[in-house]
Amino acid sequence: MSTDDHERLLGDLRTMVRIRAFEERVSRHFREGLIPGFVHVSIGQEAIAAGVCGALRDDDYITTTHRGHGHCLAKGLDADGMMAELFGRATGTCGGKGGSMHIADPSIGILGANGIVAAGLPIAVGAALAARRRGTDAVAVAFAGEGTVHSGPFHEALTLAVLWEAPVIFVIENNRFAEFTDSEAMWRGDPLVDRARGYGLHHSERIDGNDVEVVRATIEPLVAAARAGAGPALVEAMTYRVHGHYEGDAVPYRDEAEFERWRERDPIARATAALEAAGHGDAVAAIQADADAEIDAAVERGLAAPYPTAETLLEDVHA
Amino acid sequence: MPDERPPRYIDGVRSAIAAEMEADPDVVLIGVDVGEGGGVFGATRGLHERFGAERVIDTPIAEAGVLGAAVGAAMAGLRPVAEIMYMDFVSVCLDPIVNQAAKLRYMTGGGARIPLVFRTQTGGGRSSGAQHSQSLEGMLAHVPGLKVFLPSDPRDVHDLLRAAIRDDGPVVFVENRRLYNRRPADGPWEPLPPGRARVVRPGDDVTVIAWGRMVEEVARACDEQLTDVGVELIDLRTLVPLDLETLERSVRRTGRALVVHEATADFGPGAEIATRLSERLLYEIEGPIRRLGAVAAPTPYSPPLEALALPGPEAIAAAVRGLLED
Numbered sequence: 247m248s249t250d251d252h253e254r255l256l257g258d259l260r261t262m263v264r265i266r267a268f269e270e271r272v273s274r275h276f277r278e279g280l281i282p283g284f285v286h287v288s289i290g291q292e293a294i295a296a297g298v299c300g301a302l303r304d305d306d307y308i309t310t311t312h313r314g315h316g317h318c319l320a321k322g323l324d325a326d327g328m329m330a331e332l333f334g335r336a337t338g339t340c341g342g343k344g345g346s347m348h349i350a351d352p353s354i355g356i357l358g359a360n361g362i363v364a365a366g367l368p369i370a371v372g373a374a375l376a377a378r379r380r381g382t383d384a385v386a387v388a389f390a391g392e393g394t395v396h397s398g399p400f401h402e403a404l405t406l407a408v409l410w411e412a413p414v415i416f417v418i419e420n421n422r423f424a425e426f427t428d429s430e431a432m433w434r435g436d437p438l439v440d441r442a443r444g445y446g447l448h449h450s451e452r453i454d455g456n457d458v459e460v461v462r463a464t465i466e467p468l469v470a471a472a473r474a475g476a477g478p479a480l481v482e483a484m485t486y487r488v489h490g491h492y493e494g495d496a497v498p499y500r501d502e503a504e505f506e507r508w509r510e511r512d513p514i515a516r517a518t519a520a521l522e523a524a525g526h527g528d529a530v531a532a533i534q535a536d537a538d539a540e541i542d543a544a545v546e547r548g549l550a551a552p553y554p555t556a557e558t559l560l561e562d563v564h565a
Numbered sequence: 566m567p568d569e570r571p572p573r574y575i576d577g578v579r580s581a582i583a584a585e586m587e588a589d590p591d592v593v594l595i596g597v598d599v600g601e602g603g604g605v606f607g608a609t610r611g612l613h614e615r616f617g618a619e620r621v622i623d624t625p626i627a628e629a630g631v632l633g634a635a636v637g638a639a640m641a642g643l644r645p646v647a648e649i650m651y652m653d654f655v656s657v658c659l660d661p662i663v664n665q666a667a668k669l670r671y672m673t674g675g676g677a678r679i680p681l682v683f684r685t686q687t688g689g690g691r692s693s694g695a696q697h698s699q700s701l702e703g704m705l706a707h708v709p710g711l712k713v714f715l716p717s718d719p720r721d722v723h724d725l726l727r728a729a730i731r732d733d734g735p736v737v738f739v740e741n742r743r744l745y746n747r748r749p750a751d752g753p754w755e756p757l758p759p760g761r762a763r764v765v766r767p768g769d770d771v772t773v774i775a776w777g778r779m780v781e782e783v784a785r786a787c788d789e790q791l792t793d794v795g796v797e798l799i800d801l802r803t804l805v806p807l808d809l810e811t812l813e814r815s816v817r818r819t820g821r822a823l824v825v826h827e828a829t830a831d832f833g834p835g836a837e838i839a840t841r842l843s844e845r846l847l848y849e850i851e852g853p854i855r856r857l858g859a860v861a862a863p864t865p866y867s868p869p870l871e872a873l874a875l876p877g878p879e880a881i882a883a884a885v886r887g888l889l890e891d
């Protein structure tokens with residue numbers, strides 16, 4: 247690895263470690279009853295968020311899902327605002343109105359997490375269309391789970407993206423499960439990447455989603471191609487959902503041996519090992535300490551923040 | 566040790582489906598995670614093991630296709646119970662409900678039968694966010710051709726779901742997830758068919774009409790804050806068919822009425838009910854029939870904001886007292 251490679255990997259590790267620290271705190275505070283509603287965490291899937299968003303600029307767009315904390319952090323959202331949002335506070339990213347499933351910050355291209363499976367895909371296509379129409383070279387990335395790919399909006403989004411040559415990259419995180427369902431049990435026919443090619447996407451590839459270097463190396467040329475007008479592409483990133491579907495899901499349907507195999511392929515452990523072997527042990531330790539401090543502070547500030555006032559209830563319903 | 570307590574609301578859902586599947590091999594259950602997973606709330610737990618994957622059918626996340634297929638299966642002789650996991654998700658599969666199931670019987674001059682139950686659930690007030698909290702029964706009741714059942718009582722949920730499955734449909738069946746763990750109150754119980762409202766507690770001063778979780782919210786308001794007022798609480802049970810006779814009989818006596826629902830008040834079902842009663846009872850009521858529903862905003866996530874958005878005992882009590890001043 248060159249020095250540049252090390253720097254890049256350290257940066258991606260930092261993102262992954264921040265996501266992990268955030269999600270672990272979310273999990274804990276949900277259990278403690280400090281976070282209301284329900285939450286879905288992305289523990290084990292951090293390499294995809296880090297590797298993909300690391301290749302994006304502030305003016306690029308993303309759409310994400312109910313499991314979107316990692317994508318938002320990696321795209322540049324501050325942990326303070328996100329944690330406060332999850333606590334339902336006025337200082338939250340969305341003033342406490344959205345919550346975990348609806349975090350968004352259009353000012354940095356985050357067009358939203360989503361509570362509706364597959365809703366983000368056409369939205370990303372539209373953002374890509376707008377970017378082209380306005381003459382910028384911004385691109386859009388639609389993050390979605392593998393459970394998405396059977397739904398109408400997925401197929402309509404691919405169809406439109408190809409037709410419009412939209413600069414959009416569909417990143418499908420295949421974490422083995424859609425809720426309690428083994429995703430393979432819902433599959434017949436050609437693999438996803440072949441199906442996608444059939445729609446006319448210029449590139450479609452299945453990759454190891456637990457290796458952040460692979461994710462980065464795959465996505466960078468696709469982003470460059472999209473900026474240059476190559477049109478849409480799809481990446482299926484293979485990973486594993488380490489926690490339940492939502493926090494509190496006891497995962498009775500999980501195969502423990504398979505779970506253990508995936509635990510050994512933890513993306514953070516792998517990046518850490520590579521960097522430590524290259525003599526970056528101190529930097530890695532500092533990244534961990536920084537992330538813990540950052541999230542501690544976010545939790546502290548979030549819990550100290552006020553709830554939204556009654557006056558905000560009817561604000562922003564209409565333009 | 567067997568559980569001797571009376572079954573919970575959620576048990577009523579499960580036992581109703583099981584009983585109808587037992588009675589009629591044409592009944593099938595279909596939806597996302599209804600099978601091996603037993604449903605996200607556990608409502609269909611055990612049915613997959615008992616009736617097999619051919620009749621308890623797990624589907625991919627493809628609601629528009631699944632519901633369309635359920636319409637076709639119903640027309641071709643099955644009696645599907647198709648689950649829409651959250652009522653909010655009807656938005657992704659409205660065509661099979663609104664343009665197909667609701668209209669086919671009529672458009673075919675009675676030729677098509679659609680014995681189909683769209684089973685779904687709602688339940689605001691727990692920070693589920695704007696896309697997992699909506700009560701959209703008014704929107705569905707607005708479409709001619711759909712029946713809409715919304716049980717509040719753990720015994721009624723069983724009876725009404727069995728009736729829905731036996732109905733030649735289509736029926737939208739709306740459960741409330743916040744009632745799933747409720748057990749029935751003590752006391753006598755009279756089973757009622759769909760289309761009959763239930764007088765939950767009698768009173769002479771004010772009629773309050775509610776359904777779903779709002780029935781217990783009204784009861785709480787009565788117990789905690791309205792002990793000096795004779796509230797007649799009526800559980801509507803089914804929005805379509807609408808039991809105007811029972812409502813009318815009550816309001817004729819009390820002269821005052823309030824409709825309380827979790828759905829948004831604006832353009833909501835309460836407006837329809839209030840208007841129908843006013844039309845019939847114009848010279849017999851003491852003042853306008855009023856409505857109380859959710860505020861006209863997407864459901865906020867933050868707990869204190871959401872508490873302001875939905876009707877609760879305080880708002881209900883205030884509305885009842887407001888009626889008495891009319």
Ligand SMILES: Cc1ncc(C[n+]2csc(CCOP(=O)(O)OP(=O)(O)O)c2C)c(N)n1
Pocket residue numbers: 311312313361362363364390391392393394421423424425487491597626628650654657
């Ligand atoms: C239209 C719609 N149907 C069903 C759901 C309920 N639901 C939420 S997440 C989910 C599974 C999604 O699986 P996948 O796309 O693989 O994402 P993952 O949870 O694995 O990240 C389901 C069925 C929903 N939110 N929206």
Ligand SMILES: [Mg+2]
Pocket residue numbers: 391392393419420421422423424425
């Ligand atoms: Mg998945």
